[in-house]
Amino acid sequence: MTDIGWGWLADMEGFGTLGDKVDDFKLLSSEELVSLNATLSPLKHASHGMIFARRSKLLWDLYDMKGMVMMQLRFDGVLGFPGGLVDDGETPLQGVNREMHEEIGLDLSKYSFTDGDRIASYVHEGKKLVLHFYMMEVSPEDFVLLEQRTLSAEEYGIETYGVVRVPLFTMGDGVRGFPAFLANQFAGNARDELIRGLLCSKLFTQQEMSVALKAYLSHSEKLKVETVTSKAN
Numbered sequence: 001m002t003d004i005g006w007g008w009l010a011d012m013e014g015f016g017t018l019g020d021k022v023d024d025f026k027l028l029s030s031e032e033l034v035s036l037n038a039t040l041s042p043l044k045h046a047s048h049g050m051i052f053a054r055r056s057k058l059l060w061d062l063y064d065m066k067g068m069v070m071m072q073l074r075f076d077g078v079l080g081f082p083g084g085l086v087d088d089g090e091t092p093l094q095g096v097n098r099e100m101h102e103e104i105g106l107d108l109s110k111y112s113f114t115d116g117d118r119i120a121s122y123v124h125e126g127k128k129l130v131l132h133f134y135m136m137e138v139s140p141e142d143f144v145l146l147e148q149r150t151l152s153a154e155e156y157g158i159e160t161y162g163v164v165r166v167p168l169f170t171m172g173d174g175v176r177g178f179p180a181f182l183a184n185q186f187a188g189n190a191r192d193e194l195i196r197g198l199l200c201s202k203l204f205t206q207q208e209m210s211v212a213l214k215a216y217l218s219h220s221e222k223l224k225v226e227t228v229t230s231k232a233n
């Protein structure tokens with residue numbers, strides 16, 4: 001990457017570059033994850049986690065809200081899950097728990113991720129970066145309390161600019177709500193992780209997800225056309 005003269009920070013910034021494509025990340029089986037350490041070292045690891053609650057609720061007596069999922073607005077202006085780079089000497093699991101505490105103030109004595117909560121790992125071979133994704137279900141009441149605590153987290157206002165709840169419903173036009181949310185910009189492969197997490201938790205069925213994805217894709221196409229048109233005028 002270009003040397004911007006910020007010493008070690010310039011190296012770290014290479015991991016967070018915007019514009020990663022879904023295809024840049026390859027999903028890894030457990031065996032591939034093990035063999036990767038031998039073939040692609042030195043590897044950097046990052047771990048992120050999805051906290052969610054199940055709560056079927058009719059919003060404004062109209063829209064079926066399937067539950068609550070926590071994401072955050074990051075320092076770089078895009079959406080992602082709480083988490084971050086794993087420090088030297090840490091395991092990905094220790095990394096995700098530490099980052100959860102720093103970024104959203106998670107009380108690790110009550111809630112912490114375990115190895116069994118890892119639902120996927122991906123590699124970005126170009127960046128020699130492995131992303132680990134964890135998922136934890138809490139009760140709806142706890143979810144609300146956890147959200148409230150995020151304001152007093154160490155990293156609030158530094159790395160994290162507020163948690164957001166993912167709108168898990170689709171409005172009458174077929175786009176507003178979840179499909180429109182997907183058209184935001186996400187860090188790394190966070191969009192893909194969100195989709196995987198929603199399917200894995202069974203908050204969405206395959207059928208519901210494919211309808212939402214079609215709506216998101218056609219909405220994104222429309223947004224591109226609008227951007228080009230507004231530049232031309």
Ligand SMILES: O=c1[nH]cnc2c1ncn2[C@@H]1O[C@H](COP(=O)(O)OP(=O)(O)O)[C@@H](O)[C@H]1O
Pocket residue numbers: 014015016017046048079080081082083084085086129131159187188189190193
């Ligand atoms: O929610 C996420 N899911 C997947 N990848 C992410 C997410 N958030 C950030 N990333 C990617 O992980 C890498 C490091 O993450 P992050 O910026 O959170 O680490 P840091 O907070 O330790 O600097 C970057 O490549 C970034 O694009």
